[in-house]
Amino acid sequence: MEIVSDRTDNILTISVSGRLDAFEASQLDEAIKKLVADDDFFVVIDMGNVPYLSSGGIRTLLATEKMLKRRDGGVHLCNVNEYPRKVLEMAGFDQLFPIHSTKEQAFKRCVALEAMRQAEKDWPHLPTYQNRGAQFTIFESPSREAMLKVVGNISNTLFAQLEEGDIFSRRFSETEYSIGLGAMGRDVKDCIHILGEMITIGGTMVCLPTNGSDTPDFLIPRRDTGEVMFYTGFNVALSGEFNDIIAVESEGDAGLTMNDLYTCIFEIARGKKAGFRGVVSLAMIADTGGVYSSGVKISPIKEFAPENGKSIMHEDNSDRWLDLNVVPKYQGKTMVSFGMGIDLTTDLSSFVKDALDALFYLPQVNIANANTLLHNHGVIFEHVPWKRQLNLDEEIKKIVTDGAFVDMRHLLGRTAITRATIGVSYISDIVFEEAKNVSRQ
Numbered sequence: 271m272e273i274v275s276d277r278t279d280n281i282l283t284i285s286v287s288g289r290l291d292a293f294e295a296s297q298l299d300e301a302i303k304k305l306v307a308d309d310d311f312f313v314v315i316d317m318g319n320v321p322y323l324s325s326g327g328i329r330t331l332l333a334t335e336k337m338l339k340r341r342d343g344g345v346h347l348c349n350v351n352e353y354p355r356k357v358l359e360m361a362g363f364d365q366l367f368p369i370h371s372t373k374e375q376a377f378k379r380c381v382a383l384e385a386m387r388q389a390e391k392d393w394p395h396l397p398t399y400q401n402r403g404a405q406f407t408i409f410e411s412p413s414r415e416a417m418l419k420v421v422g423n424i425s426n427t428l429f430a431q432l433e434e435g436d437i438f439s440r441r442f443s444e445t446e447y448s449i450g451l452g453a454m455g456r457d458v459k460d461c462i463h464i465l466g467e468m469i470t471i472g473g474t475m476v477c478l479p480t481n482g483s484d485t486p487d488f489l490i491p492r493r494d495t496g497e498v499m500f501y502t503g504f505n506v507a508l509s510g511e512f513n514d515i516i517a518v519e520s521e522g523d524a525g526l527t528m529n530d531l532y533t534c535i536f537e538i539a540r541g542k543k544a545g546f547r548g549v550v551s552l553a554m555i556a557d558t559g560g561v562y563s564s565g566v567k568i569s570p571i572k573e574f575a576p577e578n579g580k581s582i583m584h585e586d587n588s589d590r591w592l593d594l595n596v597v598p599k600y601q602g603k604t605m606v607s608f609g610m611g612i613d614l615t616t617d618l619s620s621f622v623k624d625a626l627d628a629l630f631y632l633p634q635v636n637i638a639n640a641n642t643l644l645h646n647h648g649v650i651f652e653h654v655p656w657k658r659q660l661n662l663d664e665e666i667k668k669i670v671t672d673g674a675f676v677d678m679r680h681l682l683g684r685t686a687i688t689r690a691t692i693g694v695s696y697i698s699d700i701v702f703e704e705a706k707n708v709s710r711q
Contacts (some may be wrong), residue, residue: 272319273301281380282310283373290354290411299330308333311343311387312380316373319351324356325463331367342387342624344368348376370531376583382411384513386660392672393517393658401534404526407517408538409660416510416552419703422503426629427451430568430575430582430591432465432503434458439499445470447553447608449647450505451566453477454489461501465569467680469647471553471608472663472670475500476678480569484593486678488649490671503570504644506629508551512693518600525559525686528603532642535694536613548616549626549697552646555665557656558599559686561648563679567593574694595679598686603676604654605668605687609646610697625700644683650676655703662693 271288282305288294306313313334317323335345348370350358358364370376389396389409399406421440426432437458452468453461454477468477476488477500489500516535520526526534532550539546568574568591570582578584582591610629612618618626630645651673659665 271297272563273298275305277379278631279381280309280384281312281314281377282306283314283316283377285316286321289322289323290317290320290327290330291322295324295326295330296325299333302330302334309360310532311338311341312346313338313343314346314348314373314376314380316348317351317354318373320354321351323354325361328358328361328363332363333381335367343383346370346376346380348373363444378538382396383661389418390658390660392570394441399534399538402526402530403522404518404520406533406534406538407519407658409515411511411513414511414513415698416508416513417552417699417701418549418629419507419701420510420598420625420628421505421507421703422450424504427504427570428581428583429579430572431569432462432569432571434462437462438505439501441499445505445507446473447471447551447646447679448507449608450502450503450507451570452500452502453479455502458501462571463573464571465501465503465571466645467565467678468500468505469608469649469678470500470507471606471649472666474670477657478565478678480567488678489673508553508608508695509546510695512553512639512662514694515660515662516694517688518690518692520559520688523559523688525688527643527683528644528646528681528685529683529685531687531690532611532644534612535678536611536616536642536691536708539613539696540616543696545698546616546696547620547698548613548618549610549621549700550613551610551695551697552692553666554606554657554661554687554690554692555659555662555669556605556607556690557653558600558603558605558650558688561595561600561603561650561679562598562682562684563593563595564682565593565680567591576670591621598684599677600650602649604656604669604673605648606651606669607646607648607681609644611645612643613641614643615641625702629700642683645682646685647678648681648685649678652676656689659691662691663693
């Protein structure tokens with residue numbers, strides 16, 4: 271076995287050549303012990319020349335991962351060949367180790383994680399803003415474009431005209447952060463009559479079936495095999511990464527409403543982001559001050575369409591179709607959420623109007639004020655101690671996987687948070703996905 275190491279920008283890369291069986295794994299184990307320094311947190315292992323992997327090799331990788339995890343670091347694999355990848359999948363470790371297509375991708379991710387780790391030590395020196403009784407501390411990530419991808423026809427949802435041909439199936443891995451209308455089941459026939467509020471976040475899907483139970487259902491796949499899908503008549507998904515990570519801490523017990531939270535972020539964006547176009551998406555972990563919610567009670571399919579032919583939002587139909595909760599619930603819980611907002615005071619001419627309209631299928635109950643329009647879903651868990659966290663993706667996955675699930679709801683703008691860590695994406699475009707890019711059922 272040949273082992274070559276390189277260290278660039280405090281990231282150790284180890285390139286391995288040869289079969290990684292029990293005997294060779296012991297050599298790799300000894301080499302890693304010598305190569306990994308006390309101040310190493312992230313290690314890239316390039317397996318492009320490893321044709322074979324056994325449990326012995328996995329044990330060495332796992333021992334290294336455990337060592338680095340105690341430092342809040344980890345192992346990142348790259349260039350994993352077909353047979354070793356199948357072994358990792360069979361053993362269930364493909365979800366433990368981040369696997370990158372190239373060494374460059376693995377290296378860039380580790381550099382970003384190391385920058386986050388360093389910044390977390392230096393939170394007091396990051397830019398802060400005081401607004402509406404809350405403090406905002408901002409970590410700016412490298413500039414990356416983010417867009418929203420829309421599946422489905424919003425008009426079919428608003429007028430309850432969905433039919434089987436309008437339902438799309440999606441893999442979990444294709445929509446890491448998304449909200450919309452959906453359900454889980456064997457096939458479209460099993461789902462179409464119970465389509466309800468849905469969110470995908472942290473590798474899981476949570477939906478609120480319109481079967482009269484008012485009880486959310488969820489599935490947390492250890493890995494996405496592509497054999498279990500979710501079905502949606504309307505879905506908006508984030509494509510891209512977070513541009514900023516913002517820690518928000520309210521000064522009062524009542525907290526900051528979602529309305530005010532978005533307003534503050536819009537104000538920050540207008541002052542700091544030269545290319546801000548008026549649309550953001552937010553993913554967050556928050557301590558709740560009180561949850562107000564809404565949602566559809568009936569699957570908006572043609573079979574159930576209102577007899578008057580009007581929208582399900584029309585005043586003659588809304589009582590039957592919409593479930594509004596105007597009493598605050600779940601104070602002091604932990605919420606993970608995803609959603610989006612429009613700053614109506616900003617020039618929105620760079621977006622197609624139909625695309626903007628497609629983001630909000632419950633406009634009447636989501637108008638925050640004259641200046642903003644919001645659409646957010648949240649998953650509620652028993653309280654998890656809050657902390658400032660730059661690696662938000664990882665922390666969300668931990669909460670979703672290990673937390674005690676309580677509920678999922680479509681959030682109203684009055685929903686309040688007392689503390690939150692938020693991933694902000696400044697949206698550059700909103701696009702409608704073509705049918706060929708998703709599975710039409």
